[in-house]
Amino acid sequence: MHDKVASQAFSFSCDINDPDSVLPCEKMLGAFDDDNRTLFADLEIHEKKCNYDGGLLTCAAVGGVAAKPEHRGKGAVKALFAHLFRESDYDVSILYPFSETYYRKLGYERVGRSVCAVVPFSELSDVQRNHDAVLYEGSDTEQLLSIYNKCARNYNLSFVRETADAFSIAPYSSGLYTYIRKNDAFATLSVDREKSTVFVREIGFDSCESMLGIIGFLRNFEGNQTKLCFQKIPERSPLLRCVRDLKNCDIQLHSTGAARILNTEKVLRSHKYPPGHGVFTIQVADEVFRVKYSENGVETEKNGVYAPDAVMGIHTASELLLTGFTDETFIPGLVIKNSDSDFFKAFPPKTTFFSDCF
Numbered sequence: 001m002h003d004k005v006a007s008q009a010f011s012f013s014c015d016i017n018d019p020d021s022v023l024p025c026e027k028m029l030g031a032f033d034d035d036n037r038t039l040f041a042d043l044e045i046h047e048k049k050c051n052y053d054g055g056l057l058t059c060a061a062v063g064g065v066a067a068k069p070e071h072r073g074k075g076a077v078k079a080l081f082a083h084l085f086r087e088s089d090y091d092v093s094i095l096y097p098f099s100e101t102y103y104r105k106l107g108y109e110r111v112g113r114s115v116c117a118v119v120p121f122s123e124l125s126d127v128q129r130n131h132d133a134v135l136y137e138g139s140d141t142e143q144l145l146s147i148y149n150k151c152a153r154n155y156n157l158s159f160v161r162e163t164a165d166a167f168s169i170a171p172y173s174s175g176l177y178t179y180i181r182k183n184d185a186f187a188t189l190s191v192d193r194e195k196s197t198v199f200v201r202e203i204g205f206d207s208c209e210s211m212l213g214i215i216g217f218l219r220n221f222e223g224n225q226t227k228l229c230f231q232k233i234p235e236r237s238p239l240l241r242c243v244r245d246l247k248n249c250d251i252q253l254h255s256t257g258a259a260r261i262l263n264t265e266k267v268l269r270s271h272k273y274p275p276g277h278g279v280f281t282i283q284v285a286d287e288v289f290r291v292k293y294s295e296n297g298v299e300t301e302k303n304g305v306y307a308p309d310a311v312m313g314i315h316t317a318s319e320l321l322l323t324g325f326t327d328e329t330f331i332p333g334l335v336i337k338n339s340d341s342d343f344f345k346a347f348p349p350k351t352t353f354f355s356d357c358f
Helices: 002-010 076-087 100-104 141-152 208-221 238-242 264-270 314-323
Strands: 027-032 039-052 055-067 092-095 113-120 133-135 177-181 185-192 197-205 227-234 250-255 258-261 278-284 287-294 297-302 310-312 334-336
Touching (some): 002 039, 039 076, 055 076, 055 264, 100 258, 113 238, 133 185, 133 208, 141 185, 141 197, 185 208, 197 208, 227 238, 258 314, 264 297, 264 314, 278 314, 310 314
Parallel strands (some): 055 092, 278 310
Antiparallel strands (some): 027 039, 113 227, 113 250, 133 177, 278 287, 287 297, 310 334
16 A cells, blocks of 8 residues: 555556565554545654764654645645654654755754765865775674764764664675775765766764875775765865865755654753753743753753743754754744843754765
């Protein structure tokens, strides 16, 4: 039944009678007609763990949201999400929206921007070339996962990986190669000869030394290709500081994706507060949260009798609590009741980034 919905929703061909056809993931939600036999809308839930301020949150990564054309606009997809929000035990949910406007109505909000950077090799000539990386062919999985997870801890909402599925495990047949540098960096890439470009799908490093090391290794492709394309890196990636002159590069900004908080109290308790102590009260949708923090820890109280310092919808809270403040004066959806509240200093800007496909 899923194949029929997906084929109609996304307009691709498939063999609906294929006995080997399998569901795209282990957990799905579906909407059925009155006789409970015909599926007309569904979505996939990929259960993940994601980094947040040095700890972990449970995450529902949502993909494959589909509805048959004749059933669109009737509320089925909204009902599926309502069930997810009401019945799940996840802390947050992440998705890649086809429309940020549509998913904002469901409480999701853009939580960062990524960069696609096309860099001529000549602009990386200040980085010394080296030969310190080796091709991953499936035997160094534990080492690769250790490197990735160490690098991922630097970015809020980045996923913890427990298997190598997100890496290139069959480089010779796929043309997608993952290289491991010592114990501190990696890069997954492909080469387009016609465009004379090395496309870096993913790159990870956890120090200045490892960053320079993996870029220096990538320079070994310089003899046959003329430029590197870093397809998706954080907006403020230190990697761009290695470029001699950015005006000779093609830099494009994109939305990283969207997130929604499902357990506001858990996020407030998991947040790493600044040194010192503070207290604030916020209203998120119809719930009120009182937070006290100090060097002794965090205390939260839900729905107590307190006047809120700030009032916001769930999509605004998802942005602010997960990414921090840049300028609280210009945030649509935020109503400030007390501008002197400790709330604003408690959430400085965070580095938020995720790139896993699901």
